[in-house]
Amino acid sequence: MNCSSSSVLEQKSTRALRETLAQQTAEDVSHTVLVTMQGFGDEQKKEVSLCGVSIIVATPSVVTMIGTREELECVAKKPFVKSLELSQNKKTQ
Amino acid sequence: MKKFLLLLALCASTTFASAANVSPVATKCNARTAMVLTPIVEYQGKNVADYILATQKIQFPFMTLNNTVYVQLLIQHRGTMPELFGGEIITQTSSVAAVRIPLNSLQQFLQQETVIAAELSQRFKKSMDESRKEIGADRVHSGQGVAKLTGKGVIVGVYDTGIDTKHPDFSTESGSRILYLWDMANDGKSPAKYPWGTEYTKADIDQGASQEKDFDGHGTHVAGTAAGNGRGKAEMKGIAPEADIIVVKGVREDNESSFDDADIIAGCAYIFEKAQELGKPAVINLSLGSVLGPHDGTSALEIALSELVQPGKLIIAAAGNEGTLPIHAGTSYQAGENIGTYISPINVCDLFENFCPDIPNIFVTAADIWFKGGSIDSMYIEAYSSTSFSMVGRLGMAVGDAVDNVELNANNKVIGYISVTTINNSNNGDDNSFIRISNNGNEDIIIDDYVWAYRFTTKSAGQIDMWAGIPVPQDLPATFRVFTGNTDMTIGSPASAKKLISVGSYVTKNEWDSKSGKQSGNNLSLGVISTFSSKGPTRDGRIAPLLTAPGEVIFAAASSDMEQDDKLNRISPDGMYYGIEGTSMATPHVAGTVALMLQARPTLTFEQVSDIIKEWSRKDARTGENLPNNTWGYGKIDAYFYALQSTLTSVNEENYTNNNSVNIYPNPAYDNVTVSVADGITIHNVMVTDIAGNTIMQKANTSSSATLSSASLSNGVYGVHILTSAGLHHKVLTIVK
Numbered sequence: 063m064n065c066s067s068s069s070v071l072e073q074k075s076t077r078a079l080r081e082t083l084a085q086q087t088a089e090d091v092s093h094t095v096l097v098t099m100q101g102f103g104d105e106q107k108k109e110v111s112l113c114g115v116s117i118i119v120a121t122p123s124v125v126t127m128i129g130t131r132e133e134l135e136c137v138a139k140k141p142f143v144k145s146l147e148l149s150q151n152k153k154t155q
Numbered sequence: 156m157k158k159f160l161l162l163l164a165l166c167a168s169t170t171f172a173s174a175a176n177v178s179p180v181a182t183k184c185n186a187r188t189a190m191v192l193t194p195i196v197e198y199q200g201k202n203v204a205d206y207i208l209a210t211q212k213i214q215f216p217f218m219t220l221n222n223t224v225y226v227q228l229l230i231q232h233r234g235t236m237p238e239l240f241g242g243e244i245i246t247q248t249s250s251v252a253a254v255r256i257p258l259n260s261l262q263q264f265l266q267q268e269t270v271i272a273a274e275l276s277q278r279f280k281k282s283m284d285e286s287r288k289e290i291g292a293d294r295v296h297s298g299q300g301v302a303k304l305t306g307k308g309v310i311v312g313v314y315d316t317g318i319d320t321k322h323p324d325f326s327t328e329s330g331s332r333i334l335y336l337w338d339m340a341n342d343g344k345s346p347a348k349y350p351w352g353t354e355y356t357k358a359d360i361d362q363g364a365s366q367e368k369d370f371d372g373h374g375t376h377v378a379g380t381a382a383g384n385g386r387g388k389a390e391m392k393g394i395a396p397e398a399d400i401i402v403v404k405g406v407r408e409d410n411e412s413s414f415d416d417a418d419i420i421a422g423c424a425y426i427f428e429k430a431q432e433l434g435k436p437a438v439i440n441l442s443l444g445s446v447l448g449p450h451d452g453t454s455a456l457e458i459a460l461s462e463l464v465q466p467g468k469l470i471i472a473a474a475g476n477e478g479t480l481p482i483h484a485g486t487s488y489q490a491g492e493n494i495g496t497y498i499s500p501i502n503v504c505d506l507f508e509n510f511c512p513d514i515p516n517i518f519v520t521a522a523d524i525w526f527k528g529g530s531i532d533s534m535y536i537e538a539y540s541s542t543s544f545s546m547v548g549r550l551g552m553a554v555g556d557a558v559d560n561v562e563l564n565a566n567n568k569v570i571g572y573i574s575v576t577t578i579n580n581s582n583n584g585d586d587n588s589f590i591r592i593s594n595n596g597n598e599d600i601i602i603d604d605y606v607w608a609y610r611f612t613t614k615s616a617g618q619i620d621m622w623a624g625i626p627v628p629q630d631l632p633a634t635f636r637v638f639t640g641n642t643d644m645t646i647g648s649p650a651s652a653k654k655l656i657s658v659g660s661y662v663t664k665n666e667w668d669s670k671s672g673k674q675s676g677n678n679l680s681l682g683v684i685s686t687f688s689s690k691g692p693t694r695d696g697r698i699a700p701l702l703t704a705p706g707e708v709i710f711a712a713a714s715s716d717m718e719q720d721d722k723l724n725r726i727s728p729d730g731m732y733y734g735i736e737g738t739s740m741a742t743p744h745v746a747g748t749v750a751l752m753l754q755a756r757p758t759l760t761f762e763q764v765s766d767i768i769k770e771w772s773r774k775d776a777r778t779g780e781n782l783p784n785n786t787w788g789y790g791k792i793d794a795y796f797y798a799l800q801s802t803l804t805s806v807n808e809e810n811y812t813n814n815n816s817v818n819i820y821p822n823p824a825y826d827n828v829t830v831s832v833a834d835g836i837t838i839h840n841v842m843v844t845d846i847a848g849n850t851i852m853q854k855a856n857t858s859s860s861a862t863l864s865s866a867s868l869s870n871g872v873y874g875v876h877i878l879t880s881a882g883l884h885h886k887v888l889t890i891v892k
Contacts, residue, residue, distance in 0.1 A: 077576050077589045085557070094417045096455035098582055118349070119421045124459035126417040145581045147455045149417040151507065152443040154316065155375045155473035155647070155739040 071138040079148035088119070089131055094118075094149040095124045100142045113137050119127070158346075179265035187822055192621040217258070224258040228678060231271040231776055237604025240264055245678060251322075274776055286663045286705035290744055291795030292394045295751055300840050300855025301799045302878065304752040306395025308757070310334070310437035312426035313743075314419060315374030316412055316538030317367055317404035317480040319714035320360050322375060322731070323392065324383035325400060330361040332384070333745075335429050338367040339418060340405045342413075348428070351609040352404075367404055371412045372717035376733055377442045378402065381743035382750070387731045394713065394747025394794065395754075399435065401426045414443055416456040419649070424458060427468045436467035436753040440746035441655070444475050444647030445483065446622055447507070447523055451695040453582040457652035464654040466758045471746040473657045473738035474635035474687030474700040475647030483645055485620035486638035488529065488613045494545045495610030497539070497627040498522070499686075500592065501602045514596040522609055522623035525694065529617020530554075536590060538570055544631050554588065554611075567769065571602055573833040590623075604661040610635055620644060621695055643785065645689040646699040654761045656749070656768070657699050659788060660685035660706025660741040661777070667710060669733055670723040676708055682777040683739040684786055688738055691785035698783045701765065702772050705790040706741030710734040759801060771796035797841060802878060817877055823889040824865050830861065831860035832879050840878040843888065845871070865890055 072080060086093075099106060102120050106116060111117065113136035115129035126149065129137065137143055218225050231251050236244065240260030244509050245253040256264050265273060287293055295304045317340075318325065318333065325332050336344055336355040343353030343366075355365045369375045382400050385392030405414040405424035430437035441460075448454045452461065464470055484496045500520035504511035511519045531554040538548040547565035550573055552558055558575040572595050577587060577588040590609065594600035606627050611619065619638075626640030650657035661684050665676030685707040691699025713719070713733035719726050725734045752759055752767070772790030774782050783789045818831045830841055838856045841863060845851055851873065856861055868890045875886045 074581060075578075076580060077578055077587055080578065081576055081589075089721060094415065096416055096420070096459065098455050098458060117422045118417055120418070121424075121459045121462035123456050123462060124420070126420055128457070131295075132436070145455070147416075149415050150447070151413040152419065152445045152649070153413045154371070155442055155444050155476050155737050155742075 071135045074138045074143060074145050076145055076147045078150060079146055083131060086131070088101055092128050092130055093134065094126065094128050096132055096147045096149055097127060097137060098144045098147070099125060100144060102142075106140070106142055109140055128146050146150060165282075169636065179262065179270075204750075208386075211549055218255075222712045224669075225255045226258050226261060226275070227253065227255050227678070227680065228273045228275060229253050229683065229776055231779060232269050232272045233271055234269050237267045237269045237421070246681065251683075251777055253683055263270050266864065272776060277630040281438065285707060286744065287392065287394060288393070289663050289705055290748065290752070290792045292748065294795045295798045296396070298839065301795060302755060302802050302839060302880075304383065304751040304754045304798050306747065306754055308435055309393055309398045309750040309753045310401055310426065310430040310433065310435050311378075311484045311746060311750050312401045312403070312423070312430070312437050312439035313374060313381065314403045314405045314414070314422040314426070314439060314441055315377055315379045315443070316371035316402075316627075317369035317374045317714075318378050318402045318407055319369050319712065320365050320367065321715060322379070323387040324379050324385060324393070324422055324712050326386065327384065331357050331359055332398075333357060333400045333402055334433070335363060335401045336360065336367055337402070337425055338421070339422070339710055340404055340409050341366065346425060349425060354708075354748035357509045357815040368409070369404070369714040370409050370716050370718075371406075372714040372733060373412060373442070373739065374402065374404065374708075375714035375717075376711045376735060377440055377739060377743040379732075380709060380740060383712050383873055387712070388729070389713065391732055394744055395750035399433075399749045401429050401437070419443070419456065420459045420463070423463050423470060427463055427465075430468065436757040436759075437469075438746050438749040440743045441470060441472040441649065441781065442737075442742045444473055444650055444727065445507070446475060446477050446645060446647050446689075448648040448651070449525060449580065449583055449587070449653050449705075450620070450644055450646065450693055450800045451583055451646070452653040452693065453652050454648055455582070455656070457649045458582070460649050461652050461654035466760045469749055469753070469759070469761060469764060470651070470655045471602050471742050471749060472650040472657055473647070473742045474650045474657045474659045474820075475645060476687040476737050477645035477647070478642055478684075478688045478690055479686050480645065481626055481640035481642050482622050482624060483620065484623060484626060484638055484640040484642055485618065485644070486636075486668070487618045488616060490613060490615045491531070492613045493610070494619070494638060495535070495582030495608050495633070495635045495874070496621070496623070496638050496640065497631055498607045498624045499627050501624045502603075503624075511593075512596070516598040517594065517596045518600075518602050519591055519593045520602055521592075521623055522588075522590040522622040523622050524589075524609070524623070526586040526621065527618040527620075528615075530614040531586070532612040532614045534575070535608070536563070536575075536589065536592070537608040537610060538565060538605040539608065539611070540629070541604060541606050554586070559594075569597075569600055569603060570605060571600060575692070584662040606631070606797045622727050631805070642690050644692065644694060646693060646765065647689060651693045651699060653697075656745060656761070657788070658702050658706075658738060658742045658745045659688040659690075659700035659703040659786070660708045660736070660738045661688070661703050661791065663705035664708045664710070664734070668728055668735070669706065670726045670730065670770065672724075676782060682775065684777070685736065685738075686840055687736075691788075691879070698785060698788055700788040701791060702745065702768050702788045702792055704741040706738055707738040708734045709736065711740075715725070724819035737752065748792060748797055751794060751798045754864050755798060755801040767797050767800045771800055781791065799878075803842065803876060817879070817886060819875060819886045819888060823891040825890070825892055826866045827862055828865045828866065828875075828888060829860060830875065830877055832877075832881070834859055837880040839880065840875060842876040842878075843868075844874040844876065
C-alpha cells in the first residue's frame with residue numbers, strides 16, 4: 063500500500079485538522095476525524111478500511127473514523143473523499 | 156400565517172370597539188393593561204403618582220426609583236424610539252421595547268403618534284408549569300380541542316451530560332422510563348456497535364445496577380423539561396410526560412460539559428437505531444453547540460446529523476447563547492476595495508476547550524473568516540495603540556500564504572505571534588482563513604493592550620463574514636472601508652444544519668422560590684426575547700432560529716449528583732428542581748412538543764414539522780408583526796396548534812371515507828351551521844377551509860355538537876374538517892345567501 067504523499071491530505075483537510083497535523087510530529091498519534099464523502103457504500107467502506115482506520119459511524123456521506131496521519135493520508139487519496147475535518151468540541155448552551 | 160390573519164381580525168375588532176374612547180390607554184393598550192391604567196390616568200387634576208402611593212399599589216409593574224413612580228411597559232413603536240419623558244429603555248428589538256416610564260408622564264408618552272401599542276409588563280410565574288401552559292402543552296395533555304397527546308409511544312432522546320436516573324420524574328410505578336442509557340464517560344459493557352463507555356438497559360436501572368451520574372446537572376434538567384412526568388411534583392411535569400427516554404451521556408470525563416463532534420454523531424445514531432429496534436418514532440434534544448464553523452450547514456457534523464434525520468426521526472438544536480456578543484462582522488465587497496474591521500481582542504482560550512496549548516498565562520485571540528464568491532488579494536493584520544490609535548505594527552501577506560507563529564514587533568518588542576491558515580473548503584467551495592494572535596504564554600506580551608485590525612484588499616466582488624471577537628465601538632480613523640461587528644449570524648453549530656430545528660429563547664420567569672429564599676431575575680419582562688439568544692441568518696441566507704421557546708428562567712429536574720451548595724438561590728426549596736436559563740432550556744420545550752406531534756403522526760418528516768412551525772407559530776406584541784425574522788424565527792412555540800395540525804394531517808383513507816357518523820346542517824347554510832356526532836363521541840375541533848385549503852375559521856369544542864357562525868362566509872363551497880374522539884372527518888359545506 064503506497065500512502066506516502068501528504069499533499070492530498072493537506073489539500074482535503076479543513077483548517078483545524080491541518081493545524082493539528084502540522085503541530086503533531088509523532089506519526090503514531092491517532093486523530094478522530096469526520097470525513098465527507100461523495101457517497102459511502104460497501105465499496106467505499108472496503109477501500110477505506112484497507113487504509114487501516116477504525117470507522118466509528120457512517121451516514122450516507124459522512125464517516126467518523128480514527129486514524130494516524132499515514133492512515134488518513136491513505137483515506138484522503140481516495141477519489142470519493144471530499145474533505146477531512148478534525149472532530150471538535152461543542153459545549154452545553 | 157393563517158392563524159395570524161385570524162388573530163389580526165380579532166385585534167381589529169377590538170380596536171374598532173374602543174375607538175370612541177379618546178384615551179390613549181383605551182386605544183393603544185390591551186384589555187388587561189387598560190383595566191389597570193385607566194383609573195390611574197383618569198385621576199384627573201392630581202398627581203397620578205400620588206394616586207398610586209395613596210392606594211398603595213406600589214408593586215410590579217410599578218416601582219419607585221429616586222422618589223419617582225414608574226410603570227414598566229412593553230411597547231410597539233414605529234420609527235425611532237418615542238420620547239421617554241425621563242424614563243429608560245430596559246431592552247429592545249427593532250420595533251418592540253420594554254421601557255420604564257414615569258407615571259406622571261404616562262398620558263403624554265402614550266399620546267405620541269409613534270407609540271403603536273403598550274402592555275403592562277407581567278411578572279413571572281414560579282415553576283415549570285407556567286412555561287408548559289405558556290406553550291399550550293397542558294391543553295394537548297388534557298385533550299382540550301385536540302386529541303390527547305402525552306408523547307406515549309415516542310422516544311425522547313437526550314444527548315447531554317447524563318441523567319439522574321433516580322429522579323422520580325423519570326420513573327413510573329413500572330420502574331424507570333429510561334429504556335437505554337449509554338454512559339460514554341465510564342468504560343464497562345459498551346453498546347454492541349460502539350466500543351466505548353457503558354450501556355445500561357431499563358432492567359439494569361430498575362435493578363439499581365446503573366453507576367451513571369450526572370455531575371453537571373444540565374442533562375437531567377433538559378430531560379426533565381422535555382419528558383419529566385412530574386412524579387416528584389405534579390406542577391413540574393415536562394412537555395412529553397409519557398414518552399420513553401433514551402439518554403446518551405456524551406461527555407468523556409465525568410466532570411466535563413463539552414462534547415466531541417464524532418461522539419455527537421455516534422450518540423444520535425445510537426438513539427435512532429434503538430428507536431428503530433423498538434419500532435418507535437424519536438426526537439433527539441441537542442442543547443449544545445459552538446459558534447465556530449461555516450454557519451451554512453456544510454460542516455461534516457451538520458451534514459451527518461442532517462442525514463440521520465428521517466421520517467419519524469428528528470433532531471432539535473439550541474441556537475446558542477451569543478446573542479449579546481457582536482462577534483460577527485461582515486460585508487459585501489467589490490473588486491479593488493480596501494476593507495477591514497477593528498477588533499478588541501478576547502481570549503478564546505476561555506471560550507473553547509482544547510483550543511489553546513495547555514501552558515500558563517496563555518492568551519490567544521482568533522478570527523474565523525469565510526469568503527463567498529470573489530477573491531481576496533492581500534490580507535493585513537495590524538496593531539494600533541489603544542490610546543493614540545496610531546498603527547504600531549503590521550503583518551501583510553498574500554491570501555493563501557502560510558503564516559506560522561510569526562513575531563509581530565512594535566517599538567523593538569514582540570507584541571504577538573501570528574499564525575494564519577487559508578484553505579478552500581471543499582464542502583461549500585468557500586475560502587476559509589483562520590487567524591490566531593497569541594502571546595505563547597509570555598505574560599509580558601499583552602495582546603489586549605492593542606486594538607487590532609484585520610484588513611483585506613479585494614480582487615473581485617464577494618461577501619466576507621468573520622467571527623472575530625468584540626469590535627471596537629469607537630469610530631477610529633481609517634484608510635480603509637470599515638465594516639463593524641453585529642450580533643447577526645451568531646447562530647451556532649449544529650443549529651445551522653439544514654435539517655435540524657433550531658431554537659431561540661424567550662423569557663417566561665423572573666421570580667422564584669429557592670432554598671435561599673425568594674429570588675428575582677433582574678427585572679426581566681415576560682415574553683421578551685432572551686438577550687443571550689443567538690441570531691440568524693445562516694451564512695447561506697436561511698432564517699434562524701426556526702422558532703423560539705421558553706428558556707429563561709426554567710425550573711426542571713435537578714440532578715442529586717451535582718453540587719448544589721453553590722447554587723442554593725437556584726434550587727427549589729424541596730431540592731428537586733433547579734432554575735437555569737439558556738437556549739439549552741428552550742430546546743427541550745420544542746423536543747417535547749415534537750414528541751407530541753410524533754405521537755399524532757409517527758412518520759412526520761423534518762419538512763412537515765418545519766412547515767407546521769412556520770405556519771402555526773405564535774406572533775404577539777413582543778415578537779412584533781415582522782415575522783419571520785432572525786431573532787424570533789417564525790415566532791413563539793405553540794404546542795397546541797402544532798399538535799392540532801399534526802393530528803389533522805394524520806389521516807388515513809378510512810378516516811376520510813368514514814363520514815356517515817357526522818351530520819352537518821343546514822347545508823346549504825346561511826348564518827349558522829351545526830356539526831354533530833353520535834352521543835358518546837366528542838368533537839374536539841372544527842376547521843373550515845376554502846377551496847384553496849386556507850383556514851377560514853376554527854373552533855375548539857368539548858361536546859358531541861358544535862355550532863359555528865357562517866355569517867362572515869361568502870357564497871361558495873368550503874371544506875369542513877371535524878376532529879372527533881373517533882377520528883377525523885371531512886365534509887363539504889355550501890354557503891348560499
